[in-house]
Amino acid sequence: MTKQISELALLTPSQMNDIDREAAKTTPVIQLMENAGWAVTREILKRYKPCSVLVLCGPGNNGGDGYVVARLLAKAGWPVYVTAIAKPKMRSDVARVAGQWTGTVISNSASYIEKVGLVIDAIFGAGLNKALDLEITNLLRKAKHVVAIDIPSGVHGETGQIMGYAPHAELTVTFFRAKPGHYLLPGREYVGELVVKDIGISSNTLSKTSTRCWLNEPGLWKIPTHEITDYKYSRGIVSIVGGSQMTGAAKLSAHAALNTGAGLVHIFALGSADCYSASSPCFIVDKDSLEIALQDSRRKIWVCGPGLLPEEVNEILPKLVAAKVKIIADAGVFQSNQSELLKGASIITPHIGEFKRVFGDIEEDKVSAARLAAQQTGCVVVLKGADTVIASPDGRVAINQHASSQLATAGSGDTLTGIIATLLASGLSEWESACAGVWIHGEAGFLCEHSWPTAEDLAQNLGNARDNAAR
């Protein structure tokens, strides 16, 4: 079922702190902690048979949630041990819930941790910003089956980076809204199954923080469906610059555009026109000059870069920019330290290597790097990877998890440009086209589930993928 955009919000740890503070005005923190502990316990009871449990409790509220879980599991008859990794502050809410734990406390759990059936990681939450110390790291290394409260301790809630060490959880239960670090790599690989639980914080508190980051799912955007009144120009025209030597890229992009529902696809061939004409009767291969092609005011959407040599990009891209058409720029446009070249494009789609070539290092923070590049160029940036980040010049960011390794095939990027161009030609904004395009690309991969698809196979599934995105 399509979610509301507010449900897709991803909150940075500092935004979550603001929400916690706001929520505490109406619901006491100790009650929120109790609710959080209940939520985690329910998820454990749903998935695991009774077994011995070691709850590792940190000094903060994450540890507080852990004490509640310990109490509730023990009440359910499970053998439960608690280790206080650090003592809570005196007279704090955490100290109060810790005081309600009347079961076994183990001070040195190193010898137990390997023997218990389940370890609950309630050491630190998503706000952790310094590496775990060696003692905690050595202890966690021995844990076999881990359930993490909020986030596995050691995963940075904002960037998904691992600060020294983090356990690989089987299940992570977080509260109210997920955090970027749950979806960004490498953090995502440590989270296991992610469950987001309501602990009694009203959605209205979201208005107290300005959400700038979302999970990329339907609901963040809405794509047009078939209309009885559709005709080819209303569906949209996509024009693709075809390279003189590497012709496959533009063809794949053009196939993807047609299969995603473009009404008309032109290839402006820089040579090899016959080769493009011969590849599909559905492509219109331009015979005239670029100047004449650009005089057609219906041709507002252009793909530039796939299969192009640097000299071809340098000749064509400035002309497209000068004509004020909307440009989806990829592949050949990404030249070393040439971010100026990209100004005037609408959407750029670099993978990490291309991104670094143009903009420099990302310093382990994909979201900030993509946001900065979007501000610098004025383009929507699609930073491609297994955790694609889409950033808009206005600061909005989406993180995509709807993708599989099946997309890691030659020509897959060309396919993505064709999809995004089609959505842009259908009238969606740059932001929506980029986000929806990335999701549809991922969906096409999922629809090929039991094979090793080529980019051509992906294209075959694009119609269905688009329909699924519109449901």
Ligand SMILES: NC(=O)C1=CN([C@@H]2O[C@H](COP(=O)(O)OP(=O)(O)OC[C@H]3O[C@@H](n4cnc5c(N)ncnc54)[C@H](OP(=O)(O)O)[C@@H]3O)[C@@H](O)[C@H]2O)[C@H](O)CC1
């Ligand atoms: N609305 C909600 O989502 C609720 C969430 N809850 C849970 O609360 C935690 C967040 O609690 P918080 O107390 O803010 O944070 P932590 O539990 O992670 O603990 C922070 C304390 O740990 C110290 N710290 C931090 N890093 C280290 C480190 N590397 N080594 C040692 N100590 C560390 C830190 O000390 P500082 O001096 O650095 O401040 C803090 O004392 C959230 O994750 C949820 O699980 C609540 O239940 C309420 C509702």
Ligand SMILES: [K+]
């Ligand atoms: K944790």
